[in-house]
Amino acid sequence: MASRGRLRLGSFEAVAAVLLLAAAASASAAAGSPDRPAPGPPLVLPLTRSYPNASRLLAASRRRVLGDGTRPNARMRLHDDLLTNGSVQLEFSCVLAYYTTRLYIGTPPQEFALIVDSGSTVTYVPCASCEQCGNHQDPRFQPDLSSSYSPVKCNVDCTCDNDKNQCTYERQYAEMSSSSGVLGEDIVSFGKESELKPQRAVFGCENSETGDLFSQHADGIMGLGRGQLSIMDQLVDKRVISDSFSLCYGGMDIGGGAMVLGGMPAPPGMVFSRSDPVRSPYYNIELKEIHVAGKALRLDPRIFDSKHGTVLDSGTTYAYLPEQAFVAFKDAVTSKVHPLKKIRGPDPNYKDICFAGAGRNVSQLSEVFPDVDMVFGNGQKLSLSPENYLFRHSKVEGAYCLGVFQNGKDPTTLLGGIVVRNTLVTYDRHNEKIGFWKTNCSELWDRLHINGGPSPAPSSDTGSQADMSPAPAPSGLPEFDVGLITVDMSINVTYPNLKPHLHELAELIAKELDIDTRQVRVMNVTSLGNSTLIRWGIFPDGSDNAMSNIRAMGIISRLTQHNVKLPENLGSYQLLEWNVQPLSRRSWFQEHVVSILIGILLVILITLSAFLALLVWRKKFRGQTAYRPVDSPAPEQELQPL
Numbered sequence: 001m002a003s004r005g006r007l008r009l010g011s012f013e014a015v016a017a018v019l020l021l022a023a024a025a026s027a028s029a030a031a032g033s034p035d036r037p038a039p040g041p042p043l044v045l046p047l048t049r050s051y052p053n054a055s056r057l058l059a060a061s062r063r064r065v066l067g068d069g070t071r072p073n074a075r076m077r078l079h080d081d082l083l084t085n086g087s088v089q090l091e092f093s094c095v096l097a098y099y100t101t102r103l104y105i106g107t108p109p110q111e112f113a114l115i116v117d118s119g120s121t122v123t124y125v126p127c128a129s130c131e132q133c134g135n136h137q138d139p140r141f142q143p144d145l146s147s148s149y150s151p152v153k154c155n156v157d158c159t160c161d162n163d164k165n166q167c168t169y170e171r172q173y174a175e176m177s178s179s180s181g182v183l184g185e186d187i188v189s190f191g192k193e194s195e196l197k198p199q200r201a202v203f204g205c206e207n208s209e210t211g212d213l214f215s216q217h218a219d220g221i222m223g224l225g226r227g228q229l230s231i232m233d234q235l236v237d238k239r240v241i242s243d244s245f246s247l248c249y250g251g252m253d254i255g256g257g258a259m260v261l262g263g264m265p266a267p268p269g270m271v272f273s274r275s276d277p278v279r280s281p282y283y284n285i286e287l288k289e290i291h292v293a294g295k296a297l298r299l300d301p302r303i304f305d306s307k308h309g310t311v312l313d314s315g316t317t318y319a320y321l322p323e324q325a326f327v328a329f330k331d332a333v334t335s336k337v338h339p340l341k342k343i344r345g346p347d348p349n350y351k352d353i354c355f356a357g358a359g360r361n362v363s364q365l366s367e368v369f370p371d372v373d374m375v376f377g378n379g380q381k382l383s384l385s386p387e388n389y390l391f392r393h394s395k396v397e398g399a400y401c402l403g404v405f406q407n408g409k410d411p412t413t414l415l416g417g418i419v420v421r422n423t424l425v426t427y428d429r430h431n432e433k434i435g436f437w438k439t440n441c442s443e444l445w446d447r448l449h450i451n452g453g454p455s456p457a458p459s460s461d462t463g464s465q466a467d468m469s470p471a472p473a474p475s476g477l478p479e480f481d482v483g484l485i486t487v488d489m490s491i492n493v494t495y496p497n498l499k500p501h502l503h504e505l506a507e508l509i510a511k512e513l514d515i516d517t518r519q520v521r522v523m524n525v526t527s528l529g530n531s532t533l534i535r536w537g538i539f540p541d542g543s544d545n546a547m548s549n550i551r552a553m554g555i556i557s558r559l560t561q562h563n564v565k566l567p568e569n570l571g572s573y574q575l576l577e578w579n580v581q582p583l584s585r586r587s588w589f590q591e592h593v594v595s596i597l598i599g600i601l602l603v604i605l606i607t608l609s610a611f612l613a614l615l616v617w618r619k620k621f622r623g624q625t626a627y628r629p630v631d632s633p634a635p636e637q638e639l640q641p642l
Helices: 015-031 087-092 231-237 301-305 323-336 362-367 439-447 500-512 548-559 592-623
Strands: 043-049 078-083 095-103 110-115 124-125 167-172 180-188 199-210 220-223 244-248 259-260 272-275 283-285 287-291 310-312 318-322 341-345 354-356 372-376 381-384 389-390 400-402 402-406 412-413 423-428 433-438 482-493 520-528 533-538 572-582
Touching: 199 231, 220 231, 272 372, 287 301, 287 323, 301 323, 318 323, 323 402, 423 439, 482 548, 500 520, 500 533, 500 548, 548 572
Parallel strands: 043 078, 110 220, 124 199, 310 412, 318 402
Antiparallel strands: 043 259, 078 095, 095 110, 095 180, 124 220, 167 180, 180 199, 244 259, 244 423, 272 433, 283 310, 287 372, 318 412, 341 354, 354 400, 372 381, 389 400, 423 433, 482 533, 482 572, 520 533
């Protein structure tokens, strides 16, 4: 199966555990201080999204007041941002989706769209001085224009820059993207809809970004993970909010929902699982069993407790299980939908498990697909409907594909946003537990009963499909021999027509990647205004049938880190997507087809030669006459007796 580079935010560094302990110690000290004020009310952040072509809205569930509408709340819009770029999406299927919110930094405020990520520990935005940052939707942060900005001075608790003046940060993610820069402190606020007073907070000012972070539309990341630099930890430490936050994502056909920063009363019926911060720096739960159609999968419960255990990550779209658990889950679901026709997935590079004939009505999927239950260590059970493990097939109407995949060779169980569709998830960090409550997330703002809440903002998305091809699990390339690497690249050209210079560009890329020019070939070219979209194919060396995994990783790493430099006369480039395809294993006939053809040709030539020789011999034989004496009479000249 091909491996695809996609943004999967949510990786922690090992240092996060150290920062967590320091934050816990600080919080404990603060809790014991009688002079500190009590934490403020939760900050309620509405999330909205609309699909013009949605077949049906999910039925509204019972309304319930979860918060006190008389308390002040910080309100800001949280958007489900589907990043598609017209022809880029059609030509290269380059689609990234994430939830973003607006954050305002500085005096006067500078506005940024940040990806909400429970798996990141730092909040960062591009700095004006960044020489290796992509073009994002908002201008970069300019420290010189903010009267309240101050750099975080170098100290023994941080990594310092080369001049030993300012603290720095660096984050690297599993799909080989990275962000690095300096740490600064400034006033942050959540917009006009927020009643929370602006707060001073430490954030990252990027000087370099690579991979998907370079090419994404959003400006940066809002880190909700555990760590001193997390926006959650900073607000909790200031006693602005209590040590808890909640996320609620909309369903398959309609988005919307909310994010709540701070604690709130747990609704009746919410099920909980313990989340051990010592066990793992990630937000983990104690998953013990998975039931399909009421029957438990035959698995050792310890399979969900390997490595980091079972992790919840808002920066991941789908769910990834260890190999044995994935096979058991796939077989159990497939056995219950035998009336449906099994079809290929929307992306030929992936062996998606898809079924046709279920119909477009999401509310009736439970009549065809089985219900799934997740059983926690305390015996409580979270019930999942089909929309919590399926995504729509983007090319076949009424078809659906499994949104649960094998996590490579990684034994970690990773649960992304698909599992918690229409589920309020409360990350109660203070009590070390995570709660789940099934609800209609698109109407959660009304259920919270916040007076004067903002009206839903229309989404800029005009498509009807919210689902995407699966993002890869957080691991490296699978262990296989690579047969082809495809690279989708957008180049801002300085020439009116780039096509005559493609050979020159291919030679330059080959030189930068330290490979033979014959290995780099143009597979597709599309012109869009001043930009040209090019799909390159990078093949194994002519003397080799395959490219090693390490060699392929090195090539991809150079591309994603933008180590390939173009001369000024060719403009600048932006990496959109890369794909790795394994070497096709040929059968005995395919490997020897040339020898077989040569043998057949020789047999035909020998047969034709023998046939021609026979014809020549017969012709000569017929041309020869028998020897007769000179005086011998011819038979026709003899007299016949009377």
